[in-house]
Structure formats: structure tokens, C-alpha cells
Amino acid sequence: MSATVTSTSPAQNPATTRTAMLGLGLGNTLEWYDWMLFGLVSAYIGPHFFPSHDPVASTLSALAVFAMGFAVRPLGGVLLGAVADRVGRRQIMILSVALMALTTLVIAVAPTYQQIGVWSGVILLVCRLVQGVSTGIEAPLSTAYAVEVSPPGREARAAGYISLFVNLGIVLASLVSFFTSLVLGAAAMQDWGWRVPFVIGAVIGLLVLYLRRALPETLHESERGETSVWRGVGRHWLGLVAMIFVVGAAQAYNYAWTVGLPNLARSTFKEDPTPVFAASTALGLVLLAGSPLVGWLADRFKLSRTFTVTRLLAVPAVFLMLLYSRPGLGGLFGVVLGGSIVLVLNMTLYNLVATSLMPKYCRATGVALGYGVAVAVFGGTASYLLIWLQSNALVWIFPVYVAALSLISVVLYLAARRTSGAFAGE
Structure with missing residues (x-):
């Protein structure tokens, strides 16, 4: 079957669109501030909740909890995505932000292992699982909503x-961590200062909840699925498989750069945390500045062509990490920033590509399922795998792994477009 293009929705009033996009966007800011913050401060959280004489072991324990949050994303995505396809988008997007804000506050005030023993780790794990459910629907549904509220083209x-x-x-997670570390110092940051960024995240959550109340609904009564939702996902099964690899390759690359390398620097190479946070912040600024430009390019030169070229560029780019094989802030900055350009190309487009592979009536369910499986299998394990391979002198395996995922994602994407068609962004 040849690829077909289906318009998602008519253009809305510009003022309504701007208001909707602001509330939608700031919700994503909160979700990813909270999510990335845990990864950035895992080297501090580990000794408080999973005590060990080996700092690498403590960090790996914290990163294992980080990965468990990814493991439940498919569950959250499927359950909440099906609801979003049946009753609408708005209420689910409010719920996802509320869950993230509440659990961030709990982490900020959670007692440590020294205070309540193993229950501290249980509390931390439960919070991460709830946050995994929240993020499992937030990321795929927000892009689908943005496509549905935007004019064609x-x-x-x-x-x-x-x-x-x-x-x-x-960027906010990196900046807040950087300035907290700079003001409080390494000792205070290790002791209690890591809690400060979580408190800030909880406060941001209250503002976002207020703003999201103004989101309009984009799924009309005639478009709401009943039993057809899962039938539609099954009909587009190749698109589902393709989006798992499209999302998975991007997320493996992303978490290696944003979480794996900073934790490798602090726990394995014993780098000063303040410049490490500075490197993470610089990476975030590149991603922040590049996202709108990449979106403009994809609209101008066609999504499928832009995605294919940028994904193939990831194959050589991921091997840059091999240059950071021993302590040295120059090497860290070089690798982090050197891989940032290709990273922003891939991270801007992967959710739109996933959205384009499912029609509107089953989009939230299908994209949430594909996204959740991808980040659980490939994204959530990336930072743990990178540090484990480094500790066993096998770090060269990681870029080979990501390069293979990238090539597979291109093949499956092109096959899915040819078989089922494209439903957005073309």
C-alpha cells in the first residue's frame, strides 16, 4: 500500500492554539525536569537509600530504580492511552502532571535508609513507578495533541x-543542580542539598496544574474509539514495531549523553560535580536552541527524508563516547558537546515520527504502547548499561549497540510507511 497523508484537524483560532501549546509545553517541562533530575543526582541519592562501601555500587542501585520507572511506562501508556482515545486527551494530561508533581514532593522529603531502613528504598521505588506511569502517557500524548491542535503543514x-x-x-534540571552544588558545596550537596531541586520541581508543579486546566479537548465525539481502538493498533502492527525502534534508538542515545556520561564522570572518574553539571547544562542549551530549527527543517524538507538522514548520522556520532575513557573534564565536555548536534536532530523528531505511524482514532493507545516499550527496553537501561560496561572494560559495546538500533529503526520506519501509510507530518 502506498503512503497516504491524513490531516489531523483543522486549524484553530491562533490565540486558542497559543494558550493550549503553552499549557501543554510547560507540562512537558515539569515532567522532564523531574525525570532528568533523578538521573542527574543518582550519585547522591544512592548512598542515602542504598548504602554501600562502593560508590559505584550505590550509584548503580539508584540507576536501577531509575530504570524501573521506565519498566512501567508501557503499562501507564496503555491504560491511560486507551482512556485518552475513548474519553479525550485533556483530563489525562492534567492527571499525568498531578502524579509527577506529587511524587516529586515525596522524594524531596523522603526519609533515608539510616532513618527507616529498607522502607526508604521502597518509598523511592514506588515514587519512580508512579512517575513512570505518568511519563508513559505524557511524552507520546503531548506530541499527538500538539499535532492535532496545529494547522496542516x-x-x-x-x-x-x-x-x-x-x-x-x-536544562532547568541541570541548571538548578549546578547552582545548588555551586552555592552549597560538594559536602552539603551530598548530605542534603540534592533535595532542594526536588522541592523546586514540586512548586513548579502547582503552576503547571493551574495552566493545564485551560487545555481544550481535541478528540471530538465522532472520533472517539470504542472497540475499534485495539483493532486499529493491530491493523498497524508494523508501525507499532517501527516506532519501538525509532523511539528506542533515540532514547538510548539520549540517556547515554544526559544521564550515563554525567554519572560515569562522578561515580567512576570522580570528577568535580559542579563542572559536570555545567557540561549537562551546556548540552541542554544546545538541545533547547536546536529543537525549533529541526522542526522547521522537517516541515520544509519532508519528515521522512529529514528523519532518515538525521537517524543515519547517529550511527557514527554515538562512537564519540569512546573518547571519554579516563578522567578529564576536557574529554567530558568534548564528547558531550560533540554528540549534541546529532542528538538534537534525533530527539526533536522521534515522537512526531511515532505519531505519524498511527491514525488519530487509536493514536494515543498505539503511540503510548510503542513509546513505553521502547523507553523501558532501550532508554531506561542505557545509563545503567553504559556504566556497567565501563566498569568491566567493555564500553565499546555500547556505541555498537546504539548504532545497530539506529539502522534497524530506519529500515522498519520505511517499511511501515510503505505498508500502512503516514498519518501526520508529511
């Missing part, structure tokens, strides 16, 4: 806009 720019807010959250 501007879908990639809408995805770039959402990616900008996602990267704003990542």
Missing part, C-alpha cells in the same frame, strides 16, 4: 515546540 514545527519545552525541563 506545521506539524513538525509543533513537535519542535514541544521538544523545546522538554529540553527546557532538562
